Ligand code: HEM
């Protein structure tokens with residue numbers, strides 16, 4: 001009789017997997033991604049001529065995104081998690097080494113990253129800045145619509161302040177379109193599939209870990 005616990009050929013056994021994203025973090029990524037796509041669709045489709053009552057869907061989705069982002073921020077304050085995304089001196093050395101390896105082509109090897117590469121950290125921080133700007137300005141704009149909790153009050157802030165809030169909200173939304181195109185393009189490139197799998201199923205293989213990561217800089221729990 002065959003042992004049902006025996007590893008299937010080509011599938012790493014549990015001992016060979018390195019957890020990259022816990023289920024709750026993957027859920028956060030996909031919920032926030034769907035929210036951002038709904039927010040962009042409800043914002044821009046009416047401008048492109050597809051008319052529907054978008055305001056309700058837009059602000060309710062915005063509130064869901066605010067809630068999940070707050071959850072994510074609180075969760076990321078644990079010291080080890082926080083430092084995984086921190087850009088420190090080692091990241092500047094990495095960036096310089098990548099430039100050297102690219103320009104010289106003399107066989108200098110690219111350095112192994114911690115949990116996230118400099119590029120991934122920069123992408124995260126750009127998303128964080130832009131999404132937080134959209135959420136803060138959108139949150140303020142809630143004062144201008146009727147909700148179950150309050151009546152609209154367009155005079156809460158002065159005209160020029162509202163002007164700045166609207167410009168920032170629009171700029172954040174436009175930047176997000178470009179950033180998501182870049183982000184999805186890189187996520188779908190074959191050499192980045194390990195990260196796509198990690199965002200879908202949670203893990204990378206131990207071989208991928210050894211090839212791409214420095215165990216001193218990303219200390220995983222066994
Ligand atoms: C001040 C705000 C933020 C802070 C301090 C923060 C912090 C962090 C940290 C420390 C990690 C690494 C967690 C780990 O791998 O153990 C992380 C990952 C991540 N962050 Fe943020 N973040 C912020 C805002 C955002 C925003 C606005 C988004 C949404 C678009 C976002 C999306 C993500 C995603 C998708 C990951 C990877 C999934 C994971 O947690 O493993 N972050 N963040």
Ligand code: HEM
Nearest residue numbers: 020032033036037120123124127180184187195196198199
């Ligand atoms: C819908 C298509 C999307 C795909 C296929 C996708 C895929 C991925 C993948 C593969 C990762 C890498 C995780 C890792 O480092 O292991 C990631 C991380 C991340 N995603 Fe997405 N994502 C999508 C949409 C979005 C959207 C709409 C946002 C926010 C507006 C977002 C924000 C982030 C952030 C902040 C990170 C962490 C930084 C990074 O690792 O690059 N993603 N995503």
